[in-house]
Amino acid sequence: MFDRCMLNKLFRYCRMLCDQESDAFDLLQNGVERCLKSPPENSEATYSYAIRVIRNAFIDEMRSNKHRETELFDETLHTVDYDVAGLEQIMINRSDLEAIWPVLSITEREILFLWAVEGYSTTEIAEHLEKSRNTILSIIHRMRKRLSEQGFIDQDIWEVA
Amino acid sequence: MTTDLKNALQDKFSGLELDEKKLRQLEKQLLASQEKKLREKSFRLGVPYWPAAAISVILCFLVLFSYDAYKMYRGKMLVNSLVSETVQNHLKLKPLEVKSARFDEVLDYFEMLEFNPIKSSYLVPKSGDTLLGGRYCTIQGADAAQLRVVSKDGRVSSWYQGMLPSGDLDLLPDVRKGQMPIQRSLRGLQTKLWQEGGVVFIEVQGMPQGT
Numbered sequence: 069m070f071d072r073c074m075l076n077k078l079f080r081y082c083r084m085l086c087d088q089e090s091d092a093f094d095l096l097q098n099g100v101e102r103c104l105k106s107p108p109e110n111s112e113a114t115y116s117y118a119i120r121v122i123r124n125a126f127i128d129e130m131r132s133n134k135h136r137e138t139e140l141f142d143e144t145l146h147t148v149d150y151d152v153a154g155l156e157q158i159m160i161n162r163s164d165l166e167a168i169w170p171v172l173s174i175t176e177r178e179i180l181f182l183w184a185v186e187g188y189s190t191t192e193i194a195e196h197l198e199k200s201r202n203t204i205l206s207i208i209h210r211m212r213k214r215l216s217e218q219g220f221i222d223q224d225i226w227e228v229a
Numbered sequence: 230m231t232t233d234l235k236n237a238l239q240d241k242f243s244g245l246e247l248d249e250k251k252l253r254q255l256e257k258q259l260l261a262s263q264e265k266k267l268r269e270k271s272f273r274l275g276v277p278y279w280p281a282a283a284i285s286v287i288l289c290f291l292v293l294f295s296y297d298a299y300k301m302y303r304g305k306m307l308v309n310s311l312v313s314e315t316v317q318n319h320l321k322l323k324p325l326e327v328k329s330a331r332f333d334e335v336l337d338y339f340e341m342l343e344f345n346p347i348k349s350s351y352l353v354p355k356s357g358d359t360l361l362g363g364r365y366c367t368i369q370g371a372d373a374a375q376l377r378v379v380s381k382d383g384r385v386s387s388w389y390q391g392m393l394p395s396g397d398l399d400l401l402p403d404v405r406k407g408q409m410p411i412q413r414s415l416r417g418l419q420t421k422l423w424q425e426g427g428v429v430f431i432e433v434q435g436m437p438q439g440t
Contacts, residue, residue, distance in 0.1 A: 075255055080242045093251060100255060104262045158234040165237045184238035 081119050084181040098125045176211045304400035312413045312420050319387040319433040325362035335363045339374045346374050351404040357381030385435040393429050
């Protein structure tokens with residue numbers, strides 16, 4: 069179930085959630101242990117199952133620590149008619165991304181990570197995060213607006229070309 | 230350097246990998262978990278893991294050994310029974326029902342058997358042997374054929390062929406597979422037993438005349 073390739077893949081997911089590498093490794097160990105105790109029914113869905121387990125473990129950890137970021141897991145629904153394909157055309161510096169990353173919520177990070185690194189569609193992201201597709205698009209829209217208001221990015225950068 | 234957001238994110242994460250030490254730590258964790266599951270499974274059976282494995286091997290060996298021993302015992306009992314029956318029958322020298330020196334004619338006589346009597350590839354008349362004829366008899370309670378042959382030196386032999394249950398037949402060597410007949414002596418008479426073509430064959434070799 070967990071060869072080295074899978075472990076590294078899951079580590080990258082954990083690293084996306086956690087700011088510190090040591091926290092990411094602890095989360096990975098915790099997630100792997102949970103998966104071994106309760107393995108997936110479908111062995112071909114190991115990755116999607118494992119990241120769901122890891123995510124739940126991360127949420128449990130955050131809630132038990134009463135971390136303020138848990139507030140950012142609660143989103144209100146806004147139906148927004150945005151095409152996520154617009155993300156494809158956004159240009160950014162690597163250093164700007166490093167500056168933006170720590171201020172993104174966990175959900176925002178997940179959306180960007182699953183879309184860019186794992187090639188998930190918005191439907192697949194919605195399924196993983198157990199939210200509607202419209203909610204995902206709404207989160208993206210509000211993320212762009214907030215970062216612009218906070219001065220991390222120019223609104224122009226996020227405009228669809 | 231400016232790039233698209235997707236590439237920037239891929240660059241950020243693609244280089245992240247666990248070092249060898251952490252990978253080994255995780256692999257050790259995986260192995261420990263698997264071993265723990267195995268031990269827990271064995272303990273649920275009420276027996277520790279390695280003794281359970283050892284006991285299973287011993288039990289399998291005993292079962293197989295017992296079965297072979299049982300098979301040998303059964304085979305021995307069958308052979309003894311067949312030899313006793315056919316030697317007793319041979320010694321009675323009951324009158325022949327069909328008299329002919331031709332095998333085909335004698336074998337054709339046996340229409341009432343539940344099998345087709347055949348010519349054995351192993352039991353063939355030697356030079357100077359004369360077929361006297363045949364008669365119905367029984368072997369282990371089933372109808373069988375008895376042929377009587379006399380050799381040049383006056384030795385009268387009986388050639389029996391009959392049916393046995395398949396489980397019993399398998400206890401006898403099969404000459405078509407290159408196996409040699411079982412040989413026994415009883416009351417001074419040599420007997421040979423084998424199976425061939427699904428039929429049991431028994432040859433009881435008589436003593437030369439005058440002995």
